[in-house]
Amino acid sequence: MKKIAMINSTSLKQQSFSLTYLDRFKIENKKEGLSEPSGLALSHRKNGLWTISDDTKKIFKLSLDGDLKKDKSFKIPDKGLEGIVLDPTGEFLLTIKEDDNTIIKVQVNTQKVTDRQRLAKMAGYDAIRPYFASSGANKGLEGITWNENTQTIFVMKEGNPGLLVEVSSDLQRIQSHQLLNDENGFRDTEVGAEELDFSDICYDQSRDRFWIVSDKAKRLFLYDWKENKVIQSAKLGYGKQGAYREIKKAEGVAIDPEANRLYVVSDEEARLYVFDIRE
Numbered sequence: 001m002k003k004i005a006m007i008n009s010t011s012l013k014q015q016s017f018s019l020t021y022l023d024r025f026k027i028e029n030k031k032e033g034l035s036e037p038s039g040l041a042l043s044h045r046k047n048g049l050w051t052i053s054d055d056t057k058k059i060f061k062l063s064l065d066g067d068l069k070k071d072k073s074f075k076i077p078d079k080g081l082e083g084i085v086l087d088p089t090g091e092f093l094l095t096i097k098e099d100d101n102t103i104i105k106v107q108v109n110t111q112k113v114t115d116r117q118r119l120a121k122m123a124g125y126d127a128i129r130p131y132f133a134s135s136g137a138n139k140g141l142e143g144i145t146w147n148e149n150t151q152t153i154f155v156m157k158e159g160n161p162g163l164l165v166e167v168s169s170d171l172q173r174i175q176s177h178q179l180l181n182d183e184n185g186f187r188d189t190e191v192g193a194e195e196l197d198f199s200d201i202c203y204d205q206s207r208d209r210f211w212i213v214s215d216k217a218k219r220l221f222l223y224d225w226k227e228n229k230v231i232q233s234a235k236l237g238y239g240k241q242g243a244y245r246e247i248k249k250a251e252g253v254a255i256d257p258e259a260n261r262l263y264v265v266s267d268e269e270a271r272l273y274v275f276d277i278r279e
Contacts, residue, residue: 016222016231016232016279017222017232017234017277017278017279018234018277018278018279019220019234019236019262019275019276019277019278020275020276020277020278021237021238021239021273021274021275022274022275022276023065023273023274024238024271024272024273024274025065025066025067025271025272025274026066026270026271027051027062027066027068027265027270027271027272028270028271029068032058032060032068032070032073033053033055033056033057033058034051034053034056034058034060034068034270035053035055035056035270036053036054036055036056036251036267036270037051037052037053037060037251037252037265037266037267037270037272038051038052038053038054038081038082038083038199038200038251038252038265038267039051039052039081039082039083039084039095039143039144039200039251039252039265040084040200040202040252040253040254040263040264040265041084041085041086041093041202041254042086042254042255042256042263043061043086043090044086044089044090045090046256046258046259047063047064048061048062048063048064048069048072049061049062049063049064049254049263049272050062050084050086050093051084051252051265052081052082052083052084052095054079054080054081054082054098054267055079055080056079057075057076057077057078057079058073058074058075058076059073059074059076059084059093059095059106060073061073062272064263064274065272065274066271066272074111075111076104076106076111076113077113078097078104078113080097080098080099081095081096081097081098081104082095082096082097082098082141082142082143082251083095083096083141083142083143083144083155083156083200083201083252084144084252085144085145085146085153085202086108086146087146088146088148088151090108091107091108091109092105092106092107092108092114093105093106093108094106094144094146094153095144096141096142096143096144096155097141098140098141098142098158099140100118100140101118101119101120101132101140101141102116102117102118102119103116103117103118103119103141103144103153103155103167103171104116105171115171117171117172119132119141119155119165119167119174120132122167122171122172122173122174123172123173123174124173124174124175125174127174127177128163128165128174128177131157131161131163131179132157134160135157135159135160135161139157139158139159139160140157140158141155141156141157141158142156142157142158142197142198142199142200143155143156143198143199143200143201143212144156144201145201145202145203145210146203147166147203148203148205149205149208150166151169152166152167152168152169152175153166153167153168153169153171154166154167154201154203154210155167156180156198156200156201156212157198158197158198158199159196159197159198160194161179161180161181162179162180162181162186162196162197162198163177163178163179163180164177164178164180164201164210164225165177178225178228180198180212180223181193184223184228184229184230185221185223185229185230185231185233186198186212186214186221186223186230188214188217188219188233190217191214191216191217195216196214196216196217197214197215197216197217198212198213198214199213199214199215199249199250199251199252200212200213200250200251200252200253201213201253202253202254202255204255204257205257206257206258207222207257208224208226209222209223209224209225209231210222210223210224210225211223211253211255211262212253213236213250213251213252213253213264214250215248215249215250215251215267218235218236218237218246218247218248218250219233219234219235219236220233220234220235220236220250220253220262220264221233236250236264236273238273247264247266247269247273248266248268248269249266249267249268249269250264250265250266250267251265251266251267252264252265252267253265255277260276260277260278260279261274261275261276261277262274262275262276262277263275
């Protein structure tokens with residue numbers, strides 16, 4: 001397959017990566033309930049991926065080329081889930097419910113929910129309460145990731161406004177937050193600031209930065225939390241038969257820093273896309 005590099009930097013002086021499209025795989029399996037994949041997480045051994053489908057009470061395990069591992073997938077009590085992450089030990093998966101902004105913790109081996117906590121019940125919520133009071137239920141939490149350096153969880157609000165919230169690993173305290181907006185570099189030439197959304201996030205330990213996708217902008221952002229700014233962004237797309245095509249409704253992102261491999265899942269297409277990251 002021909003590889004097509006796509007570079008679209010927010011600032012050439014800050015350019016740090018380019019994406020090279022490798023392949024895509026259809027992952028839809030209506031019989032098993034995998035039709036609207038939302039969220040993506042690399043497995044502990046880095047030989048597979050976890051995802052969820054927001055219309056199904058189930059967590060799905062995929063191979064790196066999109067094959068559904070039925071024996072590793074399992075049912076859970078909740079649906080309407082958005083975002084998924086594996087903790088550094090590989091023992092627990094965490095996912096979120098957008099409608100009530102609940103973080104749900106699931107033990108992988110037992111496939112049981114071991115904890116759940118609403119953001120509004122955590123200490124420190126008053127500092128971010130106004131950002132949730134002013135937006136609707138469909139602008140709640142959309143992405144979740146684990147920062148191995150700080151040993152804290154980060155959850156991301158979809159929009160109106162976009163917000164990144166740091167949560168203690170025991171799900172008891174909100175430790176800090178940052179707005180995601182035009183001022184710190186979240187922008188697109190085709191989507192206005194008010195319409196720009198944030199659909200998933202993953203932490204990259206090797207770079208100490210976050211990869212954030214926007215399905216409306218069809219764009220990938222590399223964000224530095226410490227500097228509170230976007231380092232670079234790139235359009236999410238690929239080349240096929242000599243034409244450039246954008247990925248529709250990107251709802252999940254995961255990275256393998258050691259392999260410099262980026263995975264993106266499309267809700268609308270029910271496809272897994274694979275990219276190399278070149279620096």
